[in-house]
Amino acid sequence: MNNPLKPKLQTPIIIVNFKTYSEATGRKAVELAKKAEKVSKETNVNIAVAPQFADIATVAEAVEIPVFAQHIDPITPGSYTGHVLAESVKEAGATGTLINHSERQLKLSDIDAAIKLAREKGLVSCVCANNPSISAAAAALKPDIVSIEPPELIGTGIAVSKAQPEVVTNTVKLVREVNAKVTILCGAGISHGEDVAVALKLGTQGVLVASGIVKAKDPYSILREFAEATKQ
Amino acid sequence: MNNPLKPKLQTPIIIVNFKTYSEATGRKAVELAKKAEKVSKETNVNIAVAPQFADIATVAEAVEIPVFAQHIDPITPGSYTGHVLAESVKEAGATGTLINHSERQLKLSDIDAAIKLAREKGLVSCVCANNPSISAAAAALKPDIVSIEPPELIGTGIAVSKAQPEVVTNTVKLVREVNAKVTILCGAGISHGEDVAVALKLGTQGVLVASGIVKAKDPYSILREFAEATKQ
Amino acid sequence: MNNPLKPKLQTPIIIVNFKTYSEATGRKAVELAKKAEKVSKETNVNIAVAPQFADIATVAEAVEIPVFAQHIDPITPGSYTGHVLAESVKEAGATGTLINHSERQLKLSDIDAAIKLAREKGLVSCVCANNPSISAAAAALKPDIVSIEPPELIGTGIAVSKAQPEVVTNTVKLVREVNAKVTILCGAGISHGEDVAVALKLGTQGVLVASGIVKAKDPYSILREFAEATKQ
Amino acid sequence: MNNPLKPKLQTPIIIVNFKTYSEATGRKAVELAKKAEKVSKETNVNIAVAPQFADIATVAEAVEIPVFAQHIDPITPGSYTGHVLAESVKEAGATGTLINHSERQLKLSDIDAAIKLAREKGLVSCVCANNPSISAAAAALKPDIVSIEPPELIGTGIAVSKAQPEVVTNTVKLVREVNAKVTILCGAGISHGEDVAVALKLGTQGVLVASGIVKAKDPYSILREFAEATKQ
DSSP: OOOOOOOOSSSSSSEHHHHHHHHGHHHHHHHHHHHHHHHHHTTTTTEEOOGGGHHHHHHHHHHSOOOOEOOOOOOOOOTTTTTOHHHHHHTTTOOOOESSOOSSSBHHHHHHHHHHHHHTTTTTEEEEESSSSHHHHHTTOOOOOOOOOGGGGSSSSSSSHHOOOOHHHHHHHHHHOOOOOOOOESSOOSHHHHHHHHHHHHTTSEEEEEEEHHSSSSSHHHHHHHHHHHTT | OOOTTOOOSSSSEEEEETTTTTTGGGGHHHHHHHHHHHHHHHHHHHHEEEGGGGHHHHHHHHHHBBEEEEEOOOOOOOOOTTTTHHHHHTTOOOEEESOOOSOOOOOOHHHHHHHHHHHHTEEEEEESSSSSSHHHHTTOOOOEEEEOOOOGGSSSSOOOHHHHHHHHHHHHHHHHHHHOOOOEEESSSSHHHHHHHHHHHHHSEEHHHHHHHHTTHHHHHHHHHHHHHHHO | OOOSSSOOOOOEEEEEEEEEEGGSHHHHHHHHHHHHHHHHHHHEEEEEOOGGGGGGGHHHHHOSOOOOSOOOSOSSSOOOOTTOHHHHHHHHTTTEEEEEOOOOOOOHHHHHHHHHHHHTTTOOOEEEESSSHHHHHHTTTTEEEEEOOOOGGGGTTTOOOHHHHHHHHHHHHHHHHHHHSSSEEEESOSSSSSHHHHHHHHTTTTTEESSHHSSSSSHHHHHHHHHTTTTT | OOOTTTTOOSSSSEEEEOOGGGSSTTTHOOOOOOOOHHHHHHOOOOOOOEEGGGGHHHHHHHSSSSEEESSOOSSSBBBHHHOOHHHHHHHTTEEEEEEEOOSOOOOOOHHHHHHHHHHHTTOOEEESSSSSSHHHHHHHEEEEEEOOOOOOOOGTSSOOHOOHHHHHHHHHHHHHHHHHSSSSEEESOOOOOOHHHHHHHTTEEEEEHHHHHSSSHHHHHHHHHHHHHHHH
C-alpha cells in the first residue's frame, strides 16, 4: 500500500495554493515559489507550493521545496485528452497533489480513486473538505492530508481558525474518530501569523493558504510570519 | 436533527430500483409497484420501489408501500430549472430517496447536502457506494442507509453477496467502525433468493435490486422468493 | 425525420417555466397550470407550462394546454438511475421539453442528442441559449424552438426585450442565417405585457417566462396581460 | 475582435494530440515533439503538437513548431483552483488550444466562452465535434478550426475519411453553410498517408491525429508519410 518513492510528510506544513491568480502565473509563479523556498530554508518549516499545471515543471526546476499539483484526475494513461494524469504531474516534478478543492470538486468515487492513484504513484494526497462531516468522510478514504476549508470564508481574510474555531475543533474530533494518523490542515481566510498559531493550537498540523500570501503586498514577509507562528 | 415526519425504517428491506427501464416506465411502473406491494403484504417484508421522477405521483397514488426517488439535487426551492427538489418528490408521495447511485454520482459535498436535505424534509436517505472504503466515507455522513454496489457486477446476474462476499463483509466492518446505526444494504447481480439470504448472513439488513426483478419474466415470483429469503 | 405524433407548434407561444419555485410545486403547480389554461382558453393564445418532473403527470391530467418537461437526458431506456427519460415524461403527459436551460446546461453533443430524441419521441424541443452566437449554434442543430435568455437578466424583472433589444434583434439575425424555420423566443425579466409586445416586434414568436408569472401576486392577471399583448 | 498576437494559421495542418498516453508523457513528450518538428522542417508542412498541460513548457522550450493545449477552461484569472487558464498555457508556450475534444466535452456556453478567450489571448482555437450537425453548431461560434471526429472511430485505425467519407463531406457542406472561413479538420482512425490525402480531397484542410502517430512503432516515418500526403 505504501510507496517508498513517496516523500515523508514533514509537519507542521504550510501549503500555498497559487490558484489561477495572475500574481502567481508563469514567471510570477516561479518568483513566488522562490520566496516560499527562502522562508522555508530560513525557518526550517515545511512549505509547499501548488502552482497551475502548466507551471509545475518550471517551478519544480527552480525550487527544492515540495510542489503540489492543484488536482489530478482519477485516470491511468490512455485516451483522456485534456485531463490531468498523476504520472504527468509527477514527472514534471510534483511530489503531492490537492484533491477535491472546493473550486474543483469531485464525485466521491473519484476522490477515492484519486487518493489511491496518488498513493501508487508516490504523490502526497491532500483532500479538501467543506465542513467537519465531509472532512470525516474524506478521512475515511485514508489520504495523507485532510484540509478543512469552509467555502464561505475563502478569500475573505476572515480566518477560519479565529472566526469559527468550533469548525476546526469539531473537524479534528470527527476526523480522529475515523482516522488516527491523517494530517489535518485548515484553510480559508488565513492572513496573519496568529491565525496559523491558533490553527495549530486547535489541533491541526498546518494550514492551506492562497490569497493571504499570493495577493499580499509582501508575500515573503507574511509567509515568514506564518512560518514563525508555527513555532509558537 | 431528526424529523418526526420521517417514516421509521423497517428492516430487512428490499428496495427495487426501476432505473429507466422500459419495463418499469409509466403504466408499467404502476403495475410493477403493485406486484411489489402484493409481495410485501403477503410476506410482511418491507419492500420499497424507486420509479422515475415522472412516475412517483402515479405509483405513490397506486400503492401503500414506500416509494423512493432515484435521486434528489442538493437544492432548496428557487431557480433550479430541470433539477429535482426534495419537497417536490416528497409532495408527489416519495418517502425516501436514493443518493449517489453509481449511475448518478454526486460530488462529496453534494452527497452531504442531499443527506441533510432528506433528513430535514423527512425522506429516508439511501446513499449508494462503489466499494468498502467509499461506503465508510458515506456512512460518516450519517445517512439512514448505505448500499454497497460494485459497479462491475451491476446488471450481470452475478450476485455480489456470492461472488464477492469479502466485499460485503469488509464493507460491514469498515462502515461499523464509523457508524454503529446506519442500515447497510448490498446490491449488484442479486437474482436469487439465496443471494438475498447470503447478503443478510454477511451482516447487511437488506438488498437494493434492479434488473433481477424488473427484467425477470415473472417479477412477482422472484420478488416473493427474495422476500421469503429474508426470513431464513 | 418528422414524427407524426408531435403536436404542431402554434405561435405566438408563451411558455411558463415553473422552475423549482415553491409557488409552483405539487398542488400549487396544478393550480397555476389551471390559471394558465384559463387564460389560454379565454384569449386563444398558446400557453404552455413547464412544471417539475414529479408534477408532470398531475398537471397534464388536470389541464389541456401543452406541458413541457424542464429537461430530458440524452438517453434511451436502460440503466440510467436518476436520469430523465424522454419516454417517461412523454407517457406522463408532456408534449415538449426545455433543453439546456441556463440553470441546467448540457454539453454540446448532449444538446444534439436530446433534440434528436425529442424529435423521435414526438416532443417539441425548446433549446435555451445565453447569447446570440450560442442561439445560432443551437439553431444549427434544428430544434423546434430556440429561446434566448441572457442569464444576467433572469429573475431581475428587467426585460431583455426592453433593456437589451439589440440582443434580441441580433439573435434573430444570426439564427435566421442558419435556420429559416425555427421558432424564436426570448426570456429573462419579462414582467409586463409591453415586454411581450416588444419581444414580438423585434422578431420573436413568443416568450419564455418564469418569476414574472410564478412569483406574481396575481399570476392570472399578468398572464392574461401577456396573452393580450401578443395580439398587438 | 482579432488579436495581432495570434499566429496566422498555415494550412494544411496536422495536429498531433498526445492525449494522456504514456508514450507521450514527460520526457517522451519532448522526444515526440522533436520528431514532429523534424518532419515539419523537412517537408515544410505545418505540424502542431498537443501535449499534456504539465508538458507544455518543456515541449515549447524544445521545439519551434506550434504547441496546442488540450483544453482551456472558460475562466479569467482568479479563484479557480485546478482549472486551466488561457494565460497560463499561453505563457508556458502554447499558441493554440483544443476545445471540446470528445474526451473533454464542454457545455455549449463554455465552448463559446473558451473560443472568445482564445481569441482575446491570441490562441488558435480548434473546436472538436462528434458529427456534422455539431460541427456546424461549433462553426457558428466562429472558432479558427473545427475538427470532426466520430467518437466511435477514435483509436480504431479505421479512418473516418475512408470509412465514412460522407460524414466528412456532409460536415464540410453544413459547416460552410454557416461559416465560410473556418478551417476544417477531420480525425479518428487516421493511420496512413492515404487517409490524409483523402481527407484533403473531401474538402478538409488537415487532420487531427493521436494514436496513429503516438502509438506507432516509428512515429517519425508515419508522420512523414502524413506530411507528404498533404501535397498530393
